[in-house]
Amino acid sequence: MDHSDNPGREGTMTFNVRKVGGATVISVDGQLIVGNRQELKQKVLAELERGARRFVIDFTRTGYIDSSGLGILVSLSRSIRQERGDLRLASLNDDLRTLFELTKLDTLFEIHATLRDALAD
Amino acid sequence: MTPRAAVLELPADISVIENAVERAVHCCASARLARNRLMFNFRVGLTEALSNAILYGNGGDPQKRVRVELRVRSGEVRARVTDEGHGFDPDTVPDPRLPENIPRPDGRGIFLMRALMDEVHYNELGNSVTLVLREGTRPAP
Incomplete structure (x- = not known):
């Protein structure tokens, strides 16, 4: 059973998707x-199916991430790599950055200090 | 301050987690912990405990309940999260930092609780976990 079929019911979160250059x-x-x-x-995955290959997830306005959130990033990273794509993470605050360091996920992801850095080639 | 106690009874439904965590944070504000310890360490730790209780302890069965007992005093918050499951042995959970486990999408919840809280205790059965967060005993996070 998938226990996560109720997106949006939390009511305090949004995911905004936009194109910046080729990303x-x-x-x-x-x-x-x-x-x-x-x-x-x-x-x-919908964007990946439409042909997008270069992804940046921007955490500028993110409060916190739990282990399930980290897990979905790991899963997406794998899916994007399988399609020869690229996933970058940007603008993690100190607490979020520490989560990645504690779990050693900073070794799995390309993490950039700012969105601008992440969008640079 | 006078110690404060509160109890939340929740259905085993992951859509209630965020709201329950915010209610708990509001209840714990009087402990006067540093803002990011309450708003980050406690929120993540409690989210993990609730997620484990709902998804694994209660198997996602919405008929089952999760009980959250909060004890708040100056400089310390305690949250005990109890599910209706059969429990488990938390010491058998693999270290997610091992090289072979880093690419796995799961298995980080208990590790994060232990990393972000000052104390994490399970009862003997393993269906109840107590999280303790204090002021000034561990850098955040």
């Missing part, structure tokens, strides 16, 4: 947690 930028506004992770996954 697809997804902004996480709120929390990325077990209750909404599937919505992010669906949005990214």
